[in-house]
Amino acid sequence: MSQLSQQPCEACRKGAPTVSEAEIALFKPEIPQWKIVERDGIMQLERAFTFPDFKQALAFTNRVGEIAEAAGHHPALLTEWGKVTVTWWSHKIRGLHRNDFILAARTDEVAN
Numbered sequence: 001m002s003q004l005s006q007q008p009c010e011a012c013r014k015g016a017p018t019v020s021e022a023e024i025a026l027f028k029p030e031i032p033q034w035k036i037v038e039r040d041g042i043m044q045l046e047r048a049f050t051f052p053d054f055k056q057a058l059a060f061t062n063r064v065g066e067i068a069e070a071a072g073h074h075p076a077l078l079t080e081w082g083k084v085t086v087t088w089w090s091h092k093i094r095g096l097h098r099n100d101f102i103l104a105a106r107t108d109e110v111a112n
């Protein structure tokens with residue numbers, strides 16, 4: 001399979017299936033620093049990134065915003081001094097879609 005981050009995001013539509021266990025087993029090794037959490041019954045991908053200060057945390061936040069806008073798929077972002085917590089899930093299907101794994105991989109690429 002070509003690198004996860006290079007995979008195309010598909011338009012996430014209501015009723016689309018959440019990722020299967022087999023897909024999770026395929027995708028998750030490409031984003032090893034991310035954890036799968038469940039909140040209010042919704043499976044989510046989450047990773048905390050650390051930075052030397054708030055300015056660099058905010059710059060990263062904006063880079064993630066750019067990739068989200070480009071994909072039409074958006075994370076939850078908690079930006080603090082020296083830390084940004086990024087959480088991906090698909091609101092329409094109240095769970096994890098292939099897009100969320102793709103965008104987590106793209107998030108790693110902009111965390112220089």
Ligand SMILES: C[C@H](O)[C@H](O)[C@H]1CNC2=NC(N)=NC(=O)C2=N1
Nearest residue numbers: 012072073074075089090091092
């Ligand atoms: C209308 C708009 O394209 C949709 O609401 C998009 C926006 N970004 C989104 N982002 C995420 N994470 N899940 C969605 O279901 C979603 N839907």
